Amino acid sequence: MLRPSDYSLAFRAALISILIYLATGIAILLKIDWSELIVADSALEFRMANSLLAMRLSAMIGGLALLFFGILREKYLLAVFTILCCWVWVVTIDDMLSGYWRFIQPQMLIGEALIQARPILLFAVSWVMAELHYRKSEVAE
Amino acid sequence: MTASRLSPEELDEIRKIRERLRLGIESFSREGLLFKLAFIFLNTYAVLFIATSTLFPDLVFLSGDLAILKDDYEQLLRARTLVALIAIIFLNIAYFFRVGFQLAILFTLVMTTYYSIDMYVMYGEFIRKTENIFVGFFFLARPLVIASLVYLLIRKSDGLFR
Numbered sequence: 625m626l627r628p629s630d631y632s633l634a635f636r637a638a639l640i641s642i643l644i645y646l647a648t649g650i651a652i653l654l655k656i657d658w659s660e661l662i663v664a665d666s667a668l669e670f671r672m673a674n675s676l677l678a679m680r681l682s683a684m685i686g687g688l689a690l691l692f693f694g695i696l697r698e699k700y701l702l703a704v705f706t707i708l709c710c711w712v713w714v715v716t717i718d719d720m721l722s723g724y725w726r727f728i729q730p731q732m733l734i735g736e737a738l739i740q741a742r743p744i745l746l747f748a749v750s751w752v753m754a755e756l757h758y759r760k761s762e763v764a765e
Numbered sequence: 766m767t768a769s770r771l772s773p774e775e776l777d778e779i780r781k782i783r784e785r786l787r788l789g790i791e792s793f794s795r796e797g798l799l800f801k802l803a804f805i806f807l808n809t810y811a812v813l814f815i816a817t818s819t820l821f822p823d824l825v826f827l828s829g830d831l832a833i834l835k836d837d838y839e840q841l842l843r844a845r846t847l848v849a850l851i852a853i854i855f856l857n858i859a860y861f862f863r864v865g866f867q868l869a870i871l872f873t874l875v876m877t878t879y880y881s882i883d884m885y886v887m888y889g890e891f892i893r894k895t896e897n898i899f900v901g902f903f904f905l906a907r908p909l910v911i912a913s914l915v916y917l918l919i920r921k922s923d924g925l926f927r
């Protein structure tokens with residue numbers, strides 16, 4: 625199991641940020657009425673936005689499960705974070721370019737938070753992955 | 766013969782880069798048949814997809830009754846074509862210059878998997894209905910693309926995850 629004291633303060637802070645982001649995102653998406661969160665001009669768009677949120681929720685649950693697996697089995701932590709980091713970057717780039725964010729109601733606090741907190745998540749996963757790779761190369765040397 | 770304007774150090778660096786590329790090309794010719802096939806297939810798929818969606822966009826966009834989705838789908842496809850182009854360039858440079866190839870494959874694998882799941886969930890039913898064979902071809906060939914990337918990752922993942 626991962627021992628936080630073995631890692632830097634920045635690493636621990638980044639790990640906690642990721643856990644908070646995922647846990648909050650899941651809790652809110654499970655609790656909130658999705659129709660309040662969605663901006664859609666037609667029934668078709670509404671259905672697509674619903675699918676999008678369902679996919680995001682599944683991804684966050686999967687990500688959190690993967691994260692706990694990595695924390696419990698430290699030797700897989702690097703693999704977990706390498707995959708998570710790629711995943712978060714791919715999804716964020718896609719969200720920005722594809723225009724999927726227009727489905728989310730920005731006036732709602734959660735809609736705003738989901739969008740605004742993404743850079744923090746990106747920075748945190750990248751930091752953790754970089755530190756793990758750095759430690760691995762240090763050990764190898 | 767004209768004198769070189771580059772310093773010996775600069776020339777040495779250029780020589781090192783050329784040597785690295787030569788080693789990359791040589792190592793590709795030494796790879797197994799399956800590796801070569803997977804690598805060539807990935808490049809062919811990417812080139813076909815990028816060329817079709819930029820030069821002949823009507824061939825890969827949804828048509829007929831699905832015109833209502835055309836604008837959204839076009840924007841999505843344009844964005845993903847750009848990211849796919851960056852990924853395939855990065856993948857080739859990483860392989861031939863032997864820098865970060867494992868990460869390049871992993872990024873491309875995660876990207877392809879995400880795009881495929883997303884396409885299936887968001888546009889799957891419309892893609893199944895469309896009569897456009899190119900859309901179907903690019904969509905149906907995705908499992909093969911993912912399998913090729915997984916194979917490349919297995920072959921080259923030594924040390925990436927441990």
